[in-house]
Amino acid sequence: MPPQNLWDRSAESLGNVVELQHVNLQVPDPLLATAFYISALGLTRDPYLMTGIDNMWANAGISQFHLPTGRAQVLRGTVGLMLPDRAQLLHRLDRARRWLSGTRFAFAEAEDHVAVTCPWGNRMRCHAPDAERFGRVTLGIPYVEFDVAPGTLGGLARFYEQIVGAPAAIMDGTLQVRVAREQYLAFRETDTPQPEFDGHHIQLAFVDFGGVHRKLSERGLISREDSEHQYRFTRLVDPEDGRLLFEVEHEIRSTTHPLFARPLVNRNAAISNTRYAPGHEATHWAMPPA
Template identity: 30%
Template structure:
């Protein structure tokens, strides 16, 4: 979210108060990642007999992806790409004040949004990342993007398959546009955000989301069996963020050793917003004892305790960590523990909302298909 609609910064003392961070072990979720085998985020999960995965519609504590937030230096360039090219709808149901100012535009994509804010420099997902969209008229998207390309120039358009289009925006972010995807609800939306991760970290990332956020998560080897790779194959972690929406992490050995500096360098400040059912437990589980809350952002929802987060109906965090004993041999390559006996393995800014958030379930108007 480019600005926190419906919330205000709640003044709170930084000392020990009810709901503040105690130096004790966090209360984790009992979930563990599933194991499986997939080849692409767009693949339909199946059983060995060829039938549908019986868990294909299951979710965990994370129940909805709300938006992806990116900063760009020119809102008109963004409008040409998102609205004129992709065909998304500038949200007509909010004012600039609700969005955080005239420098913020929300584009509806089914039940999800892109929050695009004017900033000093474009925010880019790591090289090799892909944002997967479901849009009903891929041929129409291609035609509109070709028209936009004549104006912007810096737009790449490629047909990966007959029903899938790959487009690169003027700032280098890649989008895969699908006519449909297995088990994706509705005619449009954000289906996945695929990101590169460091070799040996996919299982740890899946465990973090399962145990710290209660999310449904799966770790697999593309083309292999499951769990931790014994063949040196590429490992993948999938995290379900809601019906049909996932984060997908794919190990990339060329990233090198996941030192704290390398992990930080891979992140460019963008964020995702999600809704969780068990808000207090998620808050307790993701906050590492002795570490301050994440308030290094320009938005209004700063907090210092669970009480503040409850007041705001949301909180933010960005560091994904793993116990050193859960990491592969040679964990010293990770640059030493960043969080006591844990190490930083990935960084994404998360805006975590309670179901009592005032924007939860708000109908979003799409010019193709009406309200979603």
């Protein structure tokens, strides 16, 4: 007699996508970007890569923001951020007003998050750790949510399921696409007119790197061939009729990419020169064992 199965095995299936590593947004002023992403949000500048003045990688748990210098890019939606301490976040945001006044920087408290706008208009929803909702993560990017046109969720679900190989489900009017263990893309329909796509991108890693490339190529959807480990696509279409549904650049890496699952340094943003304790400089991006 086979052993009794006590678990829902499908709940542990990630599908083809195993990493949401970064959100890439150009910023016109790296000094303001430092004031916002590092000082106000409490993230950590990558100490090893992109350490010059024309690009900055800001670590958030196992994910990053990539912030090359250039014309401002604004994501058509909202980035979800998990930050360890809401009270400390509000303190840092309040102090950052001195550097960010005269920009679009703003923040407001809501019941389950703090809504924050970056100096150039990017919206972020900052959550406190919540194991039931987001898993055992204390610092990271649990989701990226996009505003899309009415009538597109079904086609977007088919695109990610049939072409990308990612589990997708529509819940409470929002499409959620699982792209890593505790990360997802979300798509929410809106009647609000959206600006033209300005070139920002997200980066995912695929297990079936070549299989998805073949499906995209057959439909003429590959937008750039970067290297043996990386390609890109931008147009999301309905597999049933080829109708264009949304545009956002996807930088796709293989699991053999040299940067796949690279360990990232994350500082304890509560530590300062006047509030210091030896051995507490670093922070953990996940909760301890239950």
